Amino acid sequence: MSVQLVLDVLSEAFMKILVVAGPVVIVAMIVGLIISIFQATTQIQEQTLSFVPKLLAIFLTLILAGNFMLNTLLQFTQSIFKIIASL
Structure with a gap:
């Protein structure tokens, strides 16, 4: 097993992490931003308003x-698993 193969697998793993977690994180950030703007304009500082x-x-x-x-x-x-089987 070469160093280049390990680096390629790690690079692909990090990209998959971004692809899989990205939509959830982006939606949470957008909803959080909208709620914080709403809270700032109405001056309602209820914690459950942002969480739920x-x-x-x-x-x-x-x-x-x-x-x-x-x-x-x-x-x-x-x-x-294909990479492991080819080793």
């Missing part, structure tokens, strides 16, 4: 993009 909508948005994102995320991780796992 973010939680619902994350669950909805996981429901909608879960199949894509799972397939991406499965393909990566299969490629790792």
